[in-house]
Amino acid sequence: MSGGLLAVHAHPDDETLSTGALLATWAASGSAVTLVTCTRGERGEVIGEHRAALEGDGPALAAHRTGELGAAARALGIRDRVLLDEIGGDGPWVDSGMVWDSVGRARAGATIPDGAFVGVDLELAAGRLAELLLERRPDVVVTYEPAGGYGHPDHVQAHRVTMRAVELAFAGSPSAPCVLWAALDEDALRRGYRECVDLGLAVDGLLAPDPHGAVPSAAVPASAVDVQVQVAPVLDRVLAALRSHATQVQAVQVVAGDDADRAALAVYALSNGILQPLLAVESYRCAAGDLARVHLPQGVLVR
Numbered sequence: 038m039s040g041g042l043l044a045v046h047a048h049p050d051d052e053t054l055s056t057g058a059l060l061a062t063w064a065a066s067g068s069a070v071t072l073v074t075c076t077r078g079e080r081g082e083v084i085g086e087h088r089a090a091l092e093g094d095g096p097a098l099a100a101h102r103t104g105e106l107g108a109a110a111r112a113l114g115i116r117d118r119v120l121l122d123e124i125g126g127d128g129p130w131v132d133s134g135m136v137w138d139s140v141g142r143a144r145a146g147a148t149i150p151d152g153a154f155v156g157v158d159l160e161l162a163a164g165r166l167a168e169l170l171l172e173r174r175p176d177v178v179v180t181y182e183p184a185g186g187y188g189h190p191d192h193v194q195a196h197r198v199t200m201r202a203v204e205l206a207f208a209g210s211p212s213a214p215c216v217l218w219a220a221l222d223e224d225a226l227r228r229g230y231r232e233c234v235d236l237g238l239a240v241d242g243l244l245a246p247d248p249h250g251a252v253p254s255a256a257v258p259a260s261a262v263d264v265q266v267q268v269a270p271v272l273d274r275v276l277a278a279l280r281s282h283a284t285q286v287q288a289v290q291v292v293a294g295d296d297a298d299r300a301a302l303a304v305y306a307l308s309n310g311i312l313q314p315l316l317a318v319e320s321y322r323c324a325a326g327d328l329a330r331v332h333l334p335q336g337v338l339v340r
């Protein structure tokens with residue numbers, strides 16, 4: 038698939054939250070996009086009283102979130118969608134769950150469920166992904182940085198599996214794909230937090246983020262960002278995808294106004310109710326490969 042992109046994510050919703058604009062932009066250009074999801078997110082918290090029965094019911098939540106994932110993928114224009122455990126029929130590989138630590142980062146909980154993705158043998162999972170990489174032959178592979186974006190053990194595992202799979206499939210080959218890690222421009226993120234505060238949207242159980250507080254592990258100085266994606270041209274697609282994940286994402290709203298310097302185009306909240314900015318620019322670090330060899334769609338810029 039010349040010009041193709043393959044994204045590896047831990048749970049349904051991560052494709053939209055971490056890489057929604059990149060995937061929508063790539064798909065809109067007509068180039069191939071493959072979305073690989075490692076688990077069905079069955080240990081996630083559930084938003085909304087009328088869906089509360091899903092929380093804690095692993096199989097029911099897995100089925101529901103797989104449906105949300107399908108709707109989000111359609112919104113982003115993605116037709117090629119793969120659940121990693123279905124490649125070799127080794128699963129189900131399930132959401133490992135997480136707890137928050139004292140500085141607001143995720144880590145593994147006290148109990149790890151049977152079949153948890155975090156406990157799956159790295160060589161087995163990477164081998165399955167390597168099979169898919171050799172079939173699709175993408176020019177670009179995108180996943181999380183080594184700490185999984187914010188520390189969730191499944192995200193850390195997805196990172197490890199992806200990096201090992203690229204090595205298994207393409208070690209030393211001139212056709213090895215570029216590897217991008219989803220990042221956040223820390224300065225833009227803090228400005229986005231400030232805008233969330235200033236907008237006064239922290240009502241109805243929603244909280245404002247702390248512009249001076251801890252930031253996720255994906256956050257880096259602007260000087261470390263290698264690739265930027267403009268969100269505005271695909272904003273409607275990304276918003277529709279966010280709204281597709283109704284058990285996970287709430288309070289999605291566009292920030293009104295035409296201030297071109299604004300860091301955020303929209304806001305939303307996860308189950309913790311803390312408003313998050315949907316930044317106007319998605320950021321990525323290039324971890325491997327030569328982006329000069331890749332045909333990038335309009336709206337994807339190398340810095």
Ligand SMILES: [Zn+2]
Nearest residue numbers: 047048051189
């Ligand atoms: Zn996730």
